Every structure is written in C-alpha cells, then in structure tokens.
Amino acid sequence: MVKVVTAPRVNSEINKLKMAILHRPGKELERLTPQNLSELLFDDIPWVRRIQEEHDNFVKVLQQNRVEVLYLQNLLEEILKEENVKEKFIDELLQVNGVTSPKINNYLKEFLKEKSSNEVAEIAIGGLTLNEIKIKKSMMGLAEYIYQDSYFYIKPLPNLYFTRDPGAMIDGGLMISSMKTAARKPETLILKYIYKYHEIFRKNNIHWWYDDSYPHSIEGGDVLVLSEKVIAVGCSERTTPQAIEQLAHNLFEKGSSVERILVVQIPINRSYMHLDTVFTMVDTNRFVFYPGIKNELRVFSIIKEEKGFSIHQEKDLQTALKSALNLYTIDIIPTGGLNAITSAREQWNDSTNTLAIAPGVIVTYSRNEISNKIMEKEGIKVIPIEGSELSRGRGGPRCMTMPLLRE
The missing domain is CATH 3.75.10.10 (L-arginine/glycine Amidinotransferase; Chain A)
Known part of the structure; x- marks a missing residue:
C-alpha cells in the first residue's frame, strides 16, 4: 500500500511537482479496431509496444526530476484486496457498462468475484469480451448472437492514460x-473508488x-x-x-x-x-x-x-x-x-x-x-x-x- 506522508494539495499550476497519478498504457489499447475507433474517441490505432516505451520514458523524466509517480492501476488493485470493496466495485462496474440481463449480470458477478484484485483491476481497464468467458448458449441474448466474439461486457478504457x-x-x-462521453464514464468510477477507499485520500x-x-x-x-x-x-x-x-x-x-x-x-x-x-x-x-x-x-x-x-x-x-x-x-x-x-x-x-x-x-x-x-x-x-x-x-x-x- 502506498504511504503518503504529506496530504495531497495543489494550489499552483507551476510550482515544483512532487507527486502525480499516471497510467501506463496496456491491454486496453490492443482492443482498438478500425470499427470501434470513433466510439472510443481515437483517430488512429497506436503501436502498443512503442507507446509503452514512450510512456516509460516520460515516467523516467518525471522521476529524474523527483516526482513520485503513482500508477492508477496499482492504486485500484490495492483497494480491491478488501473483498467487500471488490464486491461493491464489481456491481458498479457492471452497472456502468450497461449489463442489464439478470442472468448475465449474476454470471459475470460470480466470474469476477473469483478473480484476484489484480485481475479485476486489469479487466476493469482492459475490458472483457464474450470469447473470454464460458457462457451457456441458453444465456445468450441477441447482442451476443449479432456481435459474437467481439462483444464487450466490460468495455476497454484506452483513454485512461x-x-x-x-x-x-x-x-x-x-x-x-x-465525463461527457459514454466511453470515458467508467474512468471516474475507478477514481471515485480510489478516493473513497485508498488511504491517500481517506486518511x-x-x-x-x-x-x-x-x-x-x-x-x-x-x-x-x-x-x-x-x-x-x-x-x-x-x-x-x-x-x-x-x-x-x-x-x-x-x-x-x-x-x-x-x-x-x-x-x-x-x-x-x-x-x-x-x-x-x-x-x-x-x-x-x-x-x-x-x-x-x-x-x-x-x-x-x-x-x-x-x-x-x-x-x-x-x-x-x-x-x-x-x-x-x-x-x-x-x-x-x-x-x-x-x-x-x-x-x-x-x-x-x-x-x-x-x-x-x-x-x-x-x-x-x-x-x-x-x-x-x-x-x-x-x-x-x-x-x-x-x-x-x-x-x-x-x-x-x-x-x-x-x-
């Protein structure tokens, strides 16, 4: 768990930066296709390995200038280690992603509850598709038949970096x-949980x-x-x-x-x-x-x-x-x-x-x-x-x- 001695406070746009939250681009960018670019607010498909190298270099520059870098995904993983927090987060995650079928919703809840905090955090950011879970044909709705393996139960968050x-x-x-757009609304759910349960803010x-x-x-x-x-x-x-x-x-x-x-x-x-x-x-x-x-x-x-x-x-x-x-x-x-x-x-x-x-x-x-x-x-x-x-x-x-x- 990250320990913060000085309470977060920002009263300037230019004073010496001491601590910041960043997110290293990951699996969520591998989900971008020409078909979903517009929906996910991208104009082009980035080269994932190179974008990670560029981001790592950016972090290195910050750290060389004595900026403490906290990774958003790590903060989320830390709070999800508490089972009651993880369970609440899963409920809201499915809700914000528009999973409305009671059968599918219950199935996904049980599926995600069995995952570790690291895995749930990765899914919340990287997304979850139909072909990544074993779902019975009797549970499938029209969307599953039409979109098939490309159907996202949990949509990826490529803008999170x-x-x-x-x-x-x-x-x-x-x-x-x-957030203005539907594609970015789950991002604030993540920050809201970190604000509510991580000791950086809570304590x-x-x-x-x-x-x-x-x-x-x-x-x-x-x-x-x-x-x-x-x-x-x-x-x-x-x-x-x-x-x-x-x-x-x-x-x-x-x-x-x-x-x-x-x-x-x-x-x-x-x-x-x-x-x-x-x-x-x-x-x-x-x-x-x-x-x-x-x-x-x-x-x-x-x-x-x-x-x-x-x-x-x-x-x-x-x-x-x-x-x-x-x-x-x-x-x-x-x-x-x-x-x-x-x-x-x-x-x-x-x-x-x-x-x-x-x-x-x-x-x-x-x-x-x-x-x-x-x-x-x-x-x-x-x-x-x-x-x-x-x-x-x-x-x-x-x-x-x-x-x-x-x-």
Whole structure:
C-alpha cells in the first residue's frame, strides 16, 4: 500500500511537482479496431509496444526530476484486496457498462468475484469480451448472437492514460469529473473508488468538490489551478457552463481557498476538446497559447461574494489574467509562432499541452520543434519527450498527469 506522508494539495499550476497519478498504457489499447475507433474517441490505432516505451520514458523524466509517480492501476488493485470493496466495485462496474440481463449480470458477478484484485483491476481497464468467458448458449441474448466474439461486457478504457481528465486536485480537495462521453464514464468510477477507499485520500481528510452524481459534464483537462485563490476552467466541448457554476458553488461554500474562477469559453471542436489543448501556464506570468482561436475566445469571471457569487464578462484573456493574478505584465507565448500553418499543425500534436514540473520548466513532445524553440528563446527550460504514439490519443504530457501534490 502506498504511504503518503504529506496530504495531497495543489494550489499552483507551476510550482515544483512532487507527486502525480499516471497510467501506463496496456491491454486496453490492443482492443482498438478500425470499427470501434470513433466510439472510443481515437483517430488512429497506436503501436502498443512503442507507446509503452514512450510512456516509460516520460515516467523516467518525471522521476529524474523527483516526482513520485503513482500508477492508477496499482492504486485500484490495492483497494480491491478488501473483498467487500471488490464486491461493491464489481456491481458498479457492471452497472456502468450497461449489463442489464439478470442472468448475465449474476454470471459475470460470480466470474469476477473469483478473480484476484489484480485481475479485476486489469479487466476493469482492459475490458472483457464474450470469447473470454464460458457462457451457456441458453444465456445468450441477441447482442451476443449479432456481435459474437467481439462483444464487450466490460468495455476497454484506452483513454485512461490521460489521467488528467477523470479528476483534478484543487487546493486540498478532489474534483471527480462527470465525463461527457459514454466511453470515458467508467474512468471516474475507478477514481471515485480510489478516493473513497485508498488511504491517500481517506486518511488525509481530502475534501470533495464535484463528482458524477451531477448531471452536467466537466472534465479535468479544462481545469487549471493558476494560484491559491484563482483557477481557470474551460467552457468547452466537454465542460458545460452549468457544471462550472456548480463547481464554483461547491468551492466557495465548502471551504476551499479559491475566490475567483476565470471561465474561458473556447470553440466546440474536437481539436480543442479541453482548455489545456489551447492554453497552459509555464511560469509565474507566462502562458502558452494557440493563437488560432484568439478571436473566438470569451472570458468571464465568477467571483466569490459574501453571499453566493457574481459573474461578469472580461475584456480579453490577457486582461483577465493580469487582474486575477495581480500581475503587472503577462507574457503570452504563441505556439508555432506567427505561422498559421505551423501553429495549427503543432497544436494538433499537443504543443500547448505542456506540463510544468517547476516554474519555467516544462515537459513537451519533441515533435513540436518550432513551438519548443520559441519557448526556449523565451527562457523556458523545455524537457522534450518522444510522443509519436502517445499523441495519437489526442493528448500531451499535461493530459497524461494528474498532480496530487505541488510545493
């Protein structure tokens, strides 16, 4: 069992990263086919061995910079060693996967209860197909006959290596996302169980800010913790204004240090699914931004009041950042420079999805050469990693990291 001396807390986007949750891509990616790519939110099929090598190298970079890396699957395995927790988890896992036939449901329950905690965790992430269990013909329904061996009772979670999205630490509490797409909803079930039963959260009195019991979607990639008192939240393809308002209410009323939320409305587009695909913080007053959407942005402030909160529209992003963070100057670094084609190409390959591991020190994909050179010229220390396969899932180093603790 992982022992955590210091309670998880994140009050900054750039301070020294001390501990984070990651997930090593595995069997779930071997389940991708041309037929299910769209449903599982992928544009291409990654080469699994190579994507694991790239991820391992990313972890090595973090560890060399004294970041403690916790693997999501290991955390899940640890809590499932308690039989009552495992039994509850199996029930909810089958429910979230839409197993409705009583006969099949009972059969799968017994099948999974016989498995070890490691095996249940692997199945929850990697999926379970018809041809992997011995089921009597009398129990088969129409779906089994039509889809045959490719039928998933438990669907794989190939997006799980983007651990940023299912949740986010804000101050001393956890926001568990309410995911927009059906393909990603089981990811939050995993995080919810870890939050509820793992000692990292349970013994450290970690607050709760949001979860999937709310009907409106919000995802971790849209949340940036700019300072102790200010966060930015993207209103995007995946995050609704209703969810942002509810999060604001919970943060203001339940004792967080947050006093202001900058709501950044970005275009509803697959290319810009989350705020961190177009905008990230790299230093105290410096930000990386995709200039191709500059004219489409709208920015609002939700400000904590003595009773409730107020909302007003900001002039622009730069002005809002200066005011919220009490900074005299703000430096916005455009990805790809002023070349629209280069900027668009590198944004597609996650040039804006930088992970700050210390002020002015970021991890990025090496393939975004122009953007990386621009940031280095601006005095940012860039640590490049290979991401030819990792980037096929439409996410970068920030997407792959869920910070639990920053200095």
